Amino acid sequence: MNVMTASSSIAAPIARPFIAFEQASVTFGRGEKAVQALQPTDLTISEGDFVALVGPSGCGKSTILKMVSELLKPSSGYVFIGGREIGANPIRIGMAYQNPTLLPWLNIRDNVMLPLKIVPPFRGEFSAKRKGEFRDRVEALLAQVGLSGFGDKYPWQLSGGMMQRANLCRALIHDPELLLLDEPFGALDQFTREELWAIMQDLWLSKKLTVLLVTHDLREAAYLANRICVMSMRPGRILDDSPVDMPRPRTIDMTFQPDFVALNQRLRAMIVGARGGTGIVNHPPGQG
Amino acid sequence: MQRILDIAREKAASTALIIGVFVFWELFCLAANISDILLPRPTQIIAALIKYWPAIWPHTYQTLYTTLVGFAFGVAIGVAIGVLIGSSRLAYDTAYPLLVGFSSIPKVAVVPIFVLWYGAGTVPAILTAMIICIFPIVVNVATGIATVEPELEDVMKTLKASKLDILWNVSLPRAMPYFFASLKVAIALAFVGSVVAETVASNRGIGNMMMIASSSFNVPLVFAGLFVLAGLGVLLYAIFSLIEHRITGWAHRKTDLAAG
Ligand SMILES: Nc1ncnc2c1ncn2[C@@H]1O[C@H](COP(=O)(O)OP(=O)(O)OP(=O)(O)O)[C@@H](O)[C@H]1O
Ligand SMILES: [Mg+2]
Numbered sequence: 207m208n209v210m211t212a213s214s215s216i217a218a219p220i221a222r223p224f225i226a227f228e229q230a231s232v233t234f235g236r237g238e239k240a241v242q243a244l245q246p247t248d249l250t251i252s253e254g255d256f257v258a259l260v261g262p263s264g265c266g267k268s269t270i271l272k273m274v275s276e277l278l279k280p281s282s283g284y285v286f287i288g289g290r291e292i293g294a295n296p297i298r299i300g301m302a303y304q305n306p307t308l309l310p311w312l313n314i315r316d317n318v319m320l321p322l323k324i325v326p327p328f329r330g331e332f333s334a335k336r337k338g339e340f341r342d343r344v345e346a347l348l349a350q351v352g353l354s355g356f357g358d359k360y361p362w363q364l365s366g367g368m369m370q371r372a373n374l375c376r377a378l379i380h381d382p383e384l385l386l387l388d389e390p391f392g393a394l395d396q397f398t399r400e401e402l403w404a405i406m407q408d409l410w411l412s413k414k415l416t417v418l419l420v421t422h423d424l425r426e427a428a429y430l431a432n433r434i435c436v437m438s439m440r441p442g443r444i445l446d447d448s449p450v451d452m453p454r455p456r457t458i459d460m461t462f463q464p465d466f467v468a469l470n471q472r473l474r475a476m477i478v479g480a481r482g483g484t485g486i487v488n489h490p491p492g493q494g
Numbered sequence: 495m496q497r498i499l500d501i502a503r504e505k506a507a508s509t510a511l512i513i514g515v516f517v518f519w520e521l522f523c524l525a526a527n528i529s530d531i532l533l534p535r536p537t538q539i540i541a542a543l544i545k546y547w548p549a550i551w552p553h554t555y556q557t558l559y560t561t562l563v564g565f566a567f568g569v570a571i572g573v574a575i576g577v578l579i580g581s582s583r584l585a586y587d588t589a590y591p592l593l594v595g596f597s598s599i600p601k602v603a604v605v606p607i608f609v610l611w612y613g614a615g616t617v618p619a620i621l622t623a624m625i626i627c628i629f630p631i632v633v634n635v636a637t638g639i640a641t642v643e644p645e646l647e648d649v650m651k652t653l654k655a656s657k658l659d660i661l662w663n664v665s666l667p668r669a670m671p672y673f674f675a676s677l678k679v680a681i682a683l684a685f686v687g688s689v690v691a692e693t694v695a696s697n698r699g700i701g702n703m704m705m706i707a708s709s710s711f712n713v714p715l716v717f718a719g720l721f722v723l724a725g726l727g728v729l730l731y732a733i734f735s736l737i738e739h740r741i742t743g744w745a746h747r748k749t750d751l752a753a754g
Contacts, residue, residue: 275652301652307645311667311744320663324655360744376649386652 224253229283242441258427261437300382304389306373308361315357321380367398542714564623565684576635597629619691626687627680634676638669671745674738
């Protein structure tokens with residue numbers, strides 16, 4: 207398996223890495239209707255890493271995210287978060303899906319503020335600071351994703367790309383130690399997507415959080431991640447775990463350079479193989 | 495400016511149509527020479543309304559009072575049951591069949607029971623108004639709460655939100671449009687409930703007044719009672735529509751809401 211990069215904080219003697227799957231598998235349903243979504247899987251992610259998860263549809267990527275966010279328990283094996291078994295000491299997690307799920311009755315500022323209302327320690331100070339410090343905090347984050355001045359707008363007044371930016375802010379406002387992204391840019395046009403990649407990279411570089419990204423876009427995975435894990439068809443397992451050795455900050459131009467393209471092609475061939483294809487793909491017109 | 499004109503035009507059309515219906519009614523009765531014992535003309539009804547107003551007013555007040563009190567209790571109980579059913583699978587499975595069975599009982603049939611318990615008068619009318627409007631509220635509130643998007647719930651659970659957090663921040667606001675839709679149905683039903691109870695077992699209220707008027711063949715007064723009920727119904731419906739629009743404007747995606 208992959209070699210763990212040395213953790214930056216040597217002071218805290220954490221026996222296990224930040225996130226560790228040890229032979230964790232997931233089976234939905236019972237008896238004859240049982241569907242194994244995930245084969246026993248080993249996966250480690252060290253603190254501050256940026257890992258992308260790619261693979262055919264239905265291979266269990268979202269299932270892995272659900273286990274990390276403790277929405278789902280492994281059917282067998284173990285999942286350790288923050289060095290402890292899940293449920294032991296919850297860490298702060300932010301999450302963004304493809305569907306922005308902003309609350310239509312709140313304006314963007316209040317939507318982004320929602321985690322502060324729920325997650326300790328912000329929770330206790332919420333009523334005192336919502337008009338002051340927290341508001342500034344939201345405005346600063348909105349500005350970082352290019353949404354300054356949109357705090358008073360309601361979600362339906364925003365475009366899809368703007369909603370996704372706000373969604374990203376909501377996932378980050380409570381200073382999560384771990385950010386989970388499930389195809390967050392999937393529904394956006396190419397240019398908005400590339401713009402958000404750059405924003406995402408800046409956020410990650412400035413905040414030094416751990417990110418686990420699920421995506422179908424190999425360029426996106428290679429642009430953003432330090433490591434790319436390729437999964438097999440259902441029941442999923444991790445076929446390959448490749449580092450992306452590109453200097454940061456990366457630029458869109460770099461994604462067209464030969465070694466970058468080569469990496470993409472190798473990943474693509476692997477996924478095509480996993481899907482049971484021939485490796486020869488006919489591009490539908492207009493698709494990248 | 496253009497919008498105001500549009501609204502005026504729209505309203506003018508519907509108002510003209512409503513007036514047209516009454517004019518047609520008036521002319522039809524005159525042309526067909528229909529006796530006012532069968533179907534009084536609108537002008538006769540309004541005349542009766544004015545003539546008997548001092549007598550009608552206390553009844554109106556009584557009916558409005560029983561309806562609103564019954565409605566208020568109905569809303570409180572309906573929301574409580576709706577929240578419970580909407581947020582718990584067990585409560586849903588237990589209470590839903592009971593509720594459906596209960597709502598299938600014609601409410602007139604329970605009035606005698608209330609009379610037996612509390613005697614004729616105000617209380618049976620309040621209780622009938624109450625039970626008749628519980629069901630639509632329960633169903634709507636429960637639906638609003640139970641249909642929260644799973645992804646949204648996942649986002650909340652990932653933040654380690656408690657059930658109460660989710661209920662308060664997501665489920666209840668989300669159920670508001672459903673709730674208000676049910677309020678408009680429920681207020682009309684509450685009138686039905688209290689009037690039915692007054693007709694059967696009370697010596698006060700519009701229902702009772704209409705009973706007495708019809709037994710003395712004062713048909714214009716019976717219709718005046720109907721007009722009063724219809725007027726109250728429309729008035730309360732309008733009030734709830736207004737509140738609904740203010741509170742759940744987001745559900746209608748009104749672009750002018752953000753300006754306010
Ligand atoms: N609640 C559930 N009950 C039964 N089966 C499920 C459930 N959730 C997921 N599955 C199954 O588990 C498998 C993995 O699902 P998952 O959502 O993790 O896929 P995915 O890799 O995220 O796919 P996609 O890329 O299309 O989002 C799927 O084949 C799906 O049918
Ligand atoms: Mg998925």
